[in-house]
Amino acid sequence: MTTFETRVTRTYSQEDIQQILHLAIARQADDNNKEFSYEQLREIAGELEISPETLQQAERDWLEQQGEMLQRRAFNAHRQGRFKKRFGNYTIVNAFLLSIDLLGGAGLSWSLYILLCCGFAVGLDAWNTFNSKGEEYELAFQRWRRKHQVKKFFNTVVSKWLKAWQI
Template identity: 65%
Template sequence: MTTFEPKSLRSYSQDDVQQILQLAIARQADDKDTEFSYEQILEIAAELEISPDSLKLAERDWVVQQGQVQQRKAFDAYRIRRFQKRLGNYAIFNGFFILVDLITGGGISGSLYILLFCGLPVGFDVWNTFQLKGEEYEVAFQKWSRNHQIKKTISTVLNKWFKALQP
């Protein structure tokens, strides 16, 4: 579309409308602390001829998406903590062998082989930890999510059981 077309000939796809409105709302709300009440959202939806039921379903979908985003952030934080622990273990383990080599007076030639041999798994761990897309990431996330849900369920059941046993 060119800018000199008459207003009556302009038409936009649904994706275009969504992007334009997103940009307009972002420009109007320059301050990130600006919040909209649910009533304001209802008014905007009414002006756009969006039914309250559709808005309610969209809000429910948004809440689910936000939960998934939070879960992924927790998973990513877990992976980084796990990597930091392994990297610390690697540093301590190899530091010990380098120190032994230095004390015995042989330089660090002997511990260099251990350093390189142990560095390979650490390199793979770096790759797996910071690879945030792809099938392997999704499989790892699903496995972590299932384990997390199982732990949460067991914890809830045990808490209810312990509360029932308390006088």
């Protein structure tokens, strides 16, 4: 480094610091092939003058984000499974209709119109299933999430009630 470069003070925004530290920690974890303990996390936070309360709140926020990511993956798997089932039904029904049309002796005629219309509907369904951005997706996710929270609540209440009756 030249003398001029050492005299110039570098400044970074908070976002820049986060990105640099994220890359450095990821690189160190890759180099040593290890994970960090909670004590090491507290030590790093202490060196960065992050209070224990702020660290605990950040950890709670992170755990909440991880939980939501798991729920989104489950929601996407649910939607894709539902689409696969509908696509299978579409395939079976249209194969049956094509067979009837072929057995009718006049070749394929009326069944192609049904195949085309159903294919259009399946294409729209695929678009809605695999498009995971936008307001419609968020609304569908929130409905699914509430539905599963209600199911979980009732399952908990029923299981507690059944345990109380077993005693």
